[in-house]
Amino acid sequence: MQSHNRGLLAVDKQGNRVLFLDPDTFAVQQELNAFPPRPHELLMLPEQAKAYVPIYGDGIHGDNPHPGHKVAVIDLRERLIRGFIDLSPLQSPHSGQLGRDGKVYLCCENSAAVAVIDPVSDTVEKIIKLPSHNAHRLTLSPSGRKLFTENEEDASITVVDLCEAEGRIIDNILLPGPISGIAASPKHPYLVASAADAPLLYVVDRQSHRIRQRIKLAGHQQPCQVVRFSANGERLVAIGDQEPVITLFDDLLNPLGDIQVGNKPMDGCFSADNRTLLIANEGDGTLSVIDLQKMQVVATPTAGTGCEVLSYFHIK
Template sequence: MGTLATQLIAALVYLSNYTFNHRRVQKYNAHKLKIMIDSPEEMIAIDKKGGTIHFVDPDTFVIRSTLSDFPPVPHELTISPDRKEAYVPIYGPGIYGSNPNPGHLIAVIDLVARQHRGYIDINPYRGPHTMKFGPDGLLYSCAEASGVVVIIDIRSREVIGAIDARSVGCHRLVITPDGTRLFTENEDADPWASVIDLKKREFSLRLPTPNGAAGIDLSPGGELLVISDGKVPDLVVFDAIECTQITRISLSGHQCPAQIVRFSPDGKWLIVTNMDGNVATIIENPPYGRQHLVPTGKSPMDMAFHPNGQTVVIGNQGDGTLSVIDLPSKQESERPKVGVGVEALGFF
């Protein structure tokens, strides 16, 4: 019995030590994972006004390196799901509504080497702008001047299809998480947003936007579609599954129509920038929650949410600054100078 008791005690001590050490390892690994998630290597910033692309320290916002060998002008940005490449459309020398020589190239950026690796040519289509990856791994890009959404295989760097959006204003797009639908906002070219059936790769229907549109986004779960009104400072909210309008939301403190709308990846926040008003609105528990108005630099445009879930960084293309906003306090924490006029940015 004594031997059995000794063995039992030894076993209990082993199990206790194993449990303690296992939990300690789990805690360490979780902490290490949190550090990895909360500390991106770098930030990529598309300097539309400067015609360049910057790699920026994500903590100090100091420019580490710059790529400048691009035709006019880099707009917008999307990062591959594996975070190894970025794709930047060469929109043309103009802006929406005044781009007489629209481009047909998409720059491929190697995020590991921080190098420009050539172009994807979408010819004969023109005016590439917003791009998104679908769950099928294909890249979908607005070709605004041609009124289509092009489908790109990034492995071959070739256009493998094009879908008629029925509007030469198709400026920005979003894709549902299940990959069944794609929506484009068509600015002031047409009084509707286009709904595209991605399974059939064809135009499906129109969502009324009688005042035009300036921005578009989907909630992370794909249930809600939010479009910024083109004439008044309102957000138009649609049921993205039924494709029906739910409500309109007025933006407090905005004196003119807003621009970009972005849900945070966790769905806790909706950020709305106002390019002409030099402000951004933070909406808690979107889209119906409390609104917080935050002054920004000149002409705020697109943004990137820090992986820590606590910070959003907005590019102010009118004065070459970034507005770094702390989401819990709903305050701008700093406004560093980065480039000439950054429009879009992302962490990787």
């Protein structure tokens, strides 16, 4: 089988499949479709030449009658499904991140817990229980010392000290209302959480755990959900929820402008050179290809039935 070291992986949630796309033309090169319902998020692990795709279940947040309990392991080099990690009894695995310690930290929403996975052996090493009703998304400080979970309707962010072996809860930050997204700046000592009840971002100090700023999303009529930094921390994107608009910020959170995208944008990814931002439009099965210098959409290729999340990859 042909090997590849550069590509673009997209999770087609509506099509219940994972797509390998050409990173230049966005044409579908290969399709993987042997998934339980439904693949829902994506975590790249280039050192292991693999990706994790959580199997969330057949519903959505707040209405997931058959929650999943597995994570699909995708071989990026051979472009196939290597197997599944069974997280039972944990349910509804969602967003995850690779820590500085080489472990994967993965939110399990319905279980209000974080699974800690060894990506070399693909085994669960421990479980960190959270003082919340659910755990939607997480982010880690660049040092890897702290983990922050976004707890949606609980209107809180749980702070976990990862310097202690079992992971100790050290704070539960209360916010004015529910939140739906979270991301730590790779460059500055703050994290950003998106309000779930208004077009607003909360900026939280990573050290004091206090809200230091509220940013209104003037170009949005609805709350946004996903907030995502570029790898170097120079750009932040806030992606509209059920609204075809995104807002870009610089590293100091100065707004750079709003850009209209496709129907039901869900998530996005920055290219390695930070010249391009891709937005997955789940509602119409397209991608919005954004030139970050021109601050405009330069192409709208079709990709699957309705992709939720995608990421470039490069493996040695």
